[in-house]
Amino acid sequence: MAEVIVLDSETAAGTLAAASIRALIARKPDAVLGLATGSTPLSVYAALAASLAEDPLDMSRVRGFALDEYVGLPTGHPESYRAVITRDVVVPLGLDPANIRTPNGDVATLETAGIDYEAAIFAAGGVDVQILGIGQTGHVGFNEPGSSFASITRIKTLTEKTRVDNARFFDSPDQVPIHCMTQGLGTIRRARHLILLAFGEEKADAIAAAVEGPVSSSKPGSVIQLHPHVTVLVDEAAASRLANRDYYAYAYAHKYAWQGI
Numbered sequence: 001m002a003e004v005i006v007l008d009s010e011t012a013a014g015t016l017a018a019a020s021i022r023a024l025i026a027r028k029p030d031a032v033l034g035l036a037t038g039s040t041p042l043s044v045y046a047a048l049a050a051s052l053a054e055d056p057l058d059m060s061r062v063r064g065f066a067l068d069e070y071v072g073l074p075t076g077h078p079e080s081y082r083a084v085i086t087r088d089v090v091v092p093l094g095l096d097p098a099n100i101r102t103p104n105g106d107v108a109t110l111e112t113a114g115i116d117y118e119a120a121i122f123a124a125g126g127v128d129v130q131i132l133g134i135g136q137t138g139h140v141g142f143n144e145p146g147s148s149f150a151s152i153t154r155i156k157t158l159t160e161k162t163r164v165d166n167a168r169f170f171d172s173p174d175q176v177p178i179h180c181m182t183q184g185l186g187t188i189r190r191a192r193h194l195i196l197l198a199f200g201e202e203k204a205d206a207i208a209a210a211v212e213g214p215v216s217s218s219k220p221g222s223v224i225q226l227h228p229h230v231t232v233l234v235d236e237a238a239a240s241r242l243a244n245r246d247y248y249a250y251a252y253a254h255k256y257a258w259q260g261i
């Protein structure tokens with residue numbers, strides 16, 4: 001079962017996730033981070049940057065793999081996930097850009113980009129901790145409903161709903177690419193620890209389906225139920241449709257300190 005922790009703010013969730021990632025890097029200086037983009041993980045990156053500013057840690061060997069990338073955006077486009085990861089993660093955390101990879105969304109190399117990315121993750125020894133957001137369609141990464149639980153990094157077609165949701169980052173909805181390269185649900189399942197974050201009432205259905213719904217490729221977030229180590233960090237609004245919300249709080253309150261998250 002995923003551990004569900006309901007927190008009173010996005011900041012508190014970011015602080016908790018950042019502490020876990022910091023502890024990982026302290027014990028494994030070349031840790032491999034799985035990096036989500038979008039609004040949700042920003043509190044994690046901000047908390048980790050603040051913690052590093054206060055108490056520095058050697059970040060020079062930390063490696064990272066982004067979850068996904070849009071297809072067909074020109075190199076350097078400010079909303080390409082390469083640019084977003086550089087701005088929101090690499091610079092604030094003082095990571096070496098050479099250690100950070102994003103899937104290649106270049107149209108010319110799409111046929112081989114997925115398998116190349118899988119090989120790079122494999123060569124790095126796999127992802128230690130994968131940070132995840134969830135879309136209102138229930139996607140994790142850009143694995144839209146219907147994605148196979150065995151899928152690997154590949155091209156996917158974004159739903160119209162996801163394109164509309166992400167239009168806030170672009171000048172107009174029609175500028176949001178139709179395709180993306182995304183780690184598959186099979187790729188995500190191979191990460192050793194998943195930290196899924198969600199905030200706001202608009203994520204409540206997706207979180208309830210992921211945590212408590214039937215395991216179904218129609219609800220890609222439900223893949224977390226097949227993973228042995230998952231932490232779900234949510235605010236009250238995102239937790240509002242969880243039937244077992246009180247039990248999660250009870251279990252968290254009675255954890256042993258050594259358990260961590």
Ligand code: F6R
Nearest residue numbers: 036037038039040133134135141
């Ligand atoms: C981002 C990603 C997506 C987002 C999801 C939620 O790399 O793969 O699954 O996590 O679309 O987006 P936000 O956080 O912007 O609500």
